[in-house]
Amino acid sequence: MWGKSSFFAPGLAWPEAGLCPPERATVTTSRSTATAPKSRPRMSPSSRVECLDFEAGQLYHPRAMRARLSWIGAIPHVVITLLMIVVIVDMLVGVFLRYVMTWISARFDLPSIRFFWVEEVGEWSLAWLTFIGAALGVRRGIHFSVQLVIDQFPPALRRAVLVGQCLLIVTFGSLVAWFGWLVADLNSQSFSPALVLNLWWLYLSSVVGGVLMAVYGLIALGDVLRGRGHWGGAAGVAG
Template sequence: MRSNLHRLAALLHLLSTAALWVAGVGLVAMTAATAWQVFGRYVLNSSPSWTEPVSLILMGWFIFLGAAAGVREDTHLGFDVLVTVVPAKVAVAMRFLSDLAVIVFGAGMAYFGALLAAGTWSATIPVLRLPGTVEYVSIVLGGVLIALFGLEKLVRRLAGMAPAHVPVDEARAEEAVWNS
């Protein structure tokens, strides 16, 4: 079972890396669109109308894909002070509950984002002439990835393995609790 989890972890690592690259490209593209808008407004005295909606759409993509990668890589902000001072078994239970909360949150994002995307299908973004759904697909994909990466962490914990990106000392302590 562990070899299957390691293969799955390698696949999810590629997915996380791809999400991070797309987020990075989106951030650069949004910065370029915003720079063009500023240049157009202050130098050409004619602001391009497409830059603001494009920037907002790109912002959604890099925020939600970056957040999903952050869940997998354990780079999100956290309040770990309490976890470090409680007994090891309580800390494991707290991390387990945290993983469950992340999964539920990601699934909720995906579900309600899908409802929002479906509800805006018939609307059109005027300047871009794209369906309104384009603005909300990033919420759905980000939610799916957050839930998937949270599920990976939970399954690894239940299998007695540390999450993919945890400091070595913390991983050994957690594995010792699961294996005791």
């Protein structure tokens, strides 16, 4: 009966989880209770399947879960970094084509080089960069704010103000995502003149940015309530 099984709990799926064999789980039985040692789950060297102690409530690896979440949270940072590189290179190429190649073409009577695509690449990159960057600003708490009055409040009132601020951020992000989707759907049959790209992808940036703002606003709300991170520190609670 010992081996691999599929385990499911509300909000948690653990496929191919290994059950602990009898020699690795010592159970002391009395007339009314049966207890098992609450030890950390260990990896079996032969099958490399996680051995879980279900009675101890060990249903997931916190360290592995944090690693996955850190990778997911790093995606917006990687995206805006790449977009910044694209914008810088696009500006340099645009200046070179406009002033250097245009002069060379006129000087040596060469065919002119079309560079209308440079403007569109910059516009699209800046649109995505702006919305994703604004959402990351919410997550890191680096948007401009005046704390002169709030810092004079007692901790309880300060926390209440920050909770209201986080709720406003969530509401604003949700509205941006909703109306951005409507605008994107309205322009789904339009195309850019130079690159002939569907404008739906351009206006989708507001949807992605709005969703990220709402998600980061909820995370900030949790930080305020738990007193951790930047937002929890701003609330005056040690985190």
